[in-house]
Amino acid sequence: MTLLPALPFRLHLHAANGHAGTPVLDDAGFRAARDAITSWPRYAPTPLHDLPGLARALGVGALRWKDEGGRFGLGSFKALGGAYAVARHLICTLATRGIAATDAELAAGRFAAETRAITVACATDGNHGRSVAWGAARFHCRAVIYIHETVSDGRAAAIARFGAEVRRVPGTYDDAVRHAAEDAAVNGWTVVSDTSYPGYTDIPRDVMQGYRVMADEAFAQWTGPAPTHLFVQGGVGGVAAAVAAQAALHFGKTAPRLIVVEPDRFDCLCRSAVAGRPTPSPPGPDTIMAGLACGEVSILAFDELLHRADAFMAVPDEAVAPAMRALARGVDGDPAVVAGESAVAGLIGLALARRDAGSAAALGLDGAARVLLFGTEGATDPELYARLVGAAA
Numbered sequence: 001m002t003l004l005p006a007l008p009f010r011l012h013l014h015a016a017n018g019h020a021g022t023p024v025l026d027d028a029g030f031r032a033a034r035d036a037i038t039s040w041p042r043y044a045p046t047p048l049h050d051l052p053g054l055a056r057a058l059g060v061g062a063l064r065w066k067d068e069g070g071r072f073g074l075g076s077f078k079a080l081g082g083a084y085a086v087a088r089h090l091i092c093t094l095a096t097r098g099i100a101a102t103d104a105e106l107a108a109g110r111f112a113a114e115t116r117a118i119t120v121a122c123a124t125d126g127n128h129g130r131s132v133a134w135g136a137a138r139f140h141c142r143a144v145i146y147i148h149e150t151v152s153d154g155r156a157a158a159i160a161r162f163g164a165e166v167r168r169v170p171g172t173y174d175d176a177v178r179h180a181a182e183d184a185a186v187n188g189w190t191v192v193s194d195t196s197y198p199g200y201t202d203i204p205r206d207v208m209q210g211y212r213v214m215a216d217e218a219f220a221q222w223t224g225p226a227p228t229h230l231f232v233q234g235g236v237g238g239v240a241a242a243v244a245a246q247a248a249l250h251f252g253k254t255a256p257r258l259i260v261v262e263p264d265r266f267d268c269l270c271r272s273a274v275a276g277r278p279t280p281s282p283p284g285p286d287t288i289m290a291g292l293a294c295g296e297v298s299i300l301a302f303d304e305l306l307h308r309a310d311a312f313m314a315v316p317d318e319a320v321a322p323a324m325r326a327l328a329r330g331v332d333g334d335p336a337v338v339a340g341e342s343a344v345a346g347l348i349g350l351a352l353a354r355r356d357a358g359s360a361a362a363l364g365l366d367g368a369a370r371v372l373l374f375g376t377e378g379a380t381d382p383e384l385y386a387r388l389v390g391a392a393a
């Protein structure tokens with residue numbers, strides 16, 4: 001059975017991997033994030049599905065899918081990052097006023113008189129903004145969320161449901177990032193962004209430390225011989241960097257190979273890896289993989305990936321619907337898995353690289369490979385999901 005036709009893709013093998021670099025995500029920061037997030041009410045690890053049918057269809061030894069669709073009821077792994085960074089920001093701000101607060105006290109509204117006067121802002125293509133809005137609602141502060149032209153009304157409504165103000169601005173995600181930063185500077189708000197840029201790194205670092213909980217759970221849930229390959233989708237690179245840092249902590253020198261997979265229309269990580277420095281992708285058509293529609297890398301994430309990623313891939317939009325459908329029906333007796341558009345890039349990268357002899361050999365992807373994929377979202381845009389898969393989630 002062929003999962004995908006032989007669609008064009010690009011593979012950049014990253015020779016700089018393994019070189020010493022400055023660690024961007026310190027392990028103490030991860031432990032603090034894990035302790036906080038796992039103490040939140042309704043915290044539970046998301047499932048790791050074994051998909052032997054899909055593994056056989058692709059010609060690898062094992063394939064497991066970390067399914068983030070149920071994360072805190074928000075539909076994606078992003079629930080771990082933005083909301084955690086909001087809590088951290090509030091705790092740090094109160095500390096400067098001589099108030100020592102915990103997540104639980106914030107959530108209980110103990111300091112609401114103070115926190116209600118604090119506004120957080122961010123740009124989003126959907127999932128990060130949902131997390132920040134949820135965090136602001138939970139921890140009692142105000143949120144203003146910027147979305148660009150093509151973010152669907154359904155995604156905007158899902159953010160507004162948490163009481164955040166949603167502002168739609170012209171242009172792309174990267175334009176929304178700039179709008180959020182400018183308005184925050186004028187109004188005295190704090191940007192809680194999932195991307196970092198020169199002069200702005202502390203909060204995005206907290207966001208990425210939160211993401212590491214996803215990888216930590218997956219590595220703990222993995223049984224039997226360790227995974228050999230991790231395929232992770234890339235937008236600004238935050239989640240891939242988080243997985244990379246966690247793999248280094250968990251596996252040390254025997255960390256699985258890490259392949260970062262982007263839409264070919266938004267391949268800033270690939271371009272930056274080739275150039276060895278942050279390099280934007282040129283303006284062009286949109287991608288259906290909304291969460292990955294980022295034209296500029298997060299500088300912190302890119303630093304981490306520069307010395308930890310083994311390869312970068314750019315894959316076409318045409319592969320998205322077939323990959324979602326294969327997961328939805330379950331291949332050869334596998335359980336059905338609901339995966340949104342931005343969740344399947346890693347699977348697409350694996351499928352295309354495995355069927356191309358040169359790429360498979362270069363990546364060491366053979367019949368014995370054990371692959372871990374991160375299903376980073378469920379049906380976060382239910383209408384689009386139904387249209388692409390042909391059935392509701």
Ligand SMILES: Cc1ncc(COP(=O)(O)O)c(C=O)c1O
Nearest residue numbers: 235236237238239291342376377
């Ligand atoms: C579902 C999903 N997967 C992956 C990503 C990529 O994450 P990052 O921008 O940190 O690379 C995003 C980003 O919004 C996303 O929403």
